[in-house]
Amino acid sequence: MPPVSRRTFRDALSVALTVGAYGVAFGAASVAAGFTVLQTSLFSLLTFTGASQFTAVGVVAAGGAGISAVAAASLLSSRNALYSLQMAPQLDVVGWRRLLAAHITIDESTNVALAQSHHGSAAVRHGFWLTGLGVFLFWNIFTLVGALGAKSLGNPAAWGLDAAVPAAFLGLLWPRLGDARVRVVAGVAVIFTLIATPLLPSGTPIIATVLVAFIAGWRR
Amino acid sequence: MNTVLTWSVLLATSAACYLIKLVGYLVPARWLANARFQRINTLIPVVLLSALVVTQAVAVKSHLVIDPRMAGVGAALAALVAKAPFPVVVLCAALTSALVYRLS
Numbered sequence: 001m002p003p004v005s006r007r008t009f010r011d012a013l014s015v016a017l018t019v020g021a022y023g024v025a026f027g028a029a030s031v032a033a034g035f036t037v038l039q040t041s042l043f044s045l046l047t048f049t050g051a052s053q054f055t056a057v058g059v060v061a062a063g064g065a066g067i068s069a070v071a072a073a074s075l076l077s078s079r080n081a082l083y084s085l086q087m088a089p090q091l092d093v094v095g096w097r098r099l100l101a102a103h104i105t106i107d108e109s110t111n112v113a114l115a116q117s118h119h120g121s122a123a124v125r126h127g128f129w130l131t132g133l134g135v136f137l138f139w140n141i142f143t144l145v146g147a148l149g150a151k152s153l154g155n156p157a158a159w160g161l162d163a164a165v166p167a168a169f170l171g172l173l174w175p176r177l178g179d180a181r182v183r184v185v186a187g188v189a190v191i192f193t194l195i196a197t198p199l200l201p202s203g204t205p206i207i208a209t210v211l212v213a214f215i216a217g218w219r220r
Numbered sequence: 221m222n223t224v225l226t227w228s229v230l231l232a233t234s235a236a237c238y239l240i241k242l243v244g245y246l247v248p249a250r251w252l253a254n255a256r257f258q259r260i261n262t263l264i265p266v267v268l269l270s271a272l273v274v275t276q277a278v279a280v281k282s283h284l285v286i287d288p289r290m291a292g293v294g295a296a297l298a299a300l301v302a303k304a305p306f307p308v309v310v311l312c313a314a315l316t317s318a319l320v321y322r323l324s
Contacts, residue, residue: 046234074236084244102242160314163292166276167313173269189270209267217260
């Protein structure tokens with residue numbers, strides 16, 4: 001395999017550090033939702049797909065049933081199946097490397113990898129592994145920092161941690177709102193959730209919005 | 221907090237998310253190439269994240285409430301409009317909400 005280019009390394013490292021630092025917010029949110037520091041760290045080690053981790057603890061914090069939390073988190077991670085579909089032919093991995101590649105197939109590793117595609121297939125593979133493993137390292141370190149920090153702070157509301165969670169979701173949503181149709185769908189989902197919250201059992205309005213995606217996406 | 225609930229959510233979410241990531245390495249590419257599936261799949265994160273912003277900002281269980289979180293989300297929105305990076309957005313929300321919490 002050719003050596004890693006400086007450009008690929010720089011791309012991977014900058015993404016791994018900035019995204020990894022965001023693990024602080026997850027660590028804090030998870031502890032604020034009632035998960036222990038150990039459980040919070042295991043989320044980042046085992047689930048390792050940020051938005052779904054936030055979702056699982058968010059639904060639990062909202063008083064939702066376990067099945068709603070798992071379903072919402074899983075649906076949110078369905079895009080990772082499309083990423084793995086794109087990465088499979090490019091990585092061409094078998095055995096334990098394939099199992100490891102699957103674990104680090106997330107937004108960041110896939111997008112950095114695909115951004116290297118005009119520099120050749122080796123750069124794509126380097127971008128994928130460096131970014132995936134880099135995010136994994138920093139995301140887990142910072143998750144633990146956030147969890148321990150939140151634990152020592154006490155009341156989450158006094159430190160604004162309860163507002164950091166919706167802000168994090170808004171930050172994840174924001175880059176997807178470029179398209180007018182997507183903005184309409186988001187607006188409908190917001191109104192639907194506001195109406196459904198007092199009517200449905202807590203936690204279920206979140207998963208029920210998937211209906212909006214189905215109706216909006218059914219026709220071109 | 222219910223220990224059974226937290227552990228089962230943790231383990232089931234981890235297993236499901238891993239299997240979803242593994243799918244693309246195991247199935248033929250044409251299986252997920254359906255245009256309708258792709259369209260719905262792009263919209264799913266949008267609706268779920270929108271719903272999560274609402275529930276985390278203005279809901280407590282099944283009630284809608286206005287509290288300092290709202291100010292925090294407003295600050296986050298302003299930071300996003302000003303093209304602030306991710307960690308700054310979250311920090312703005314936390315600081316604003318904490319300030320309103322202490323003043324109120």
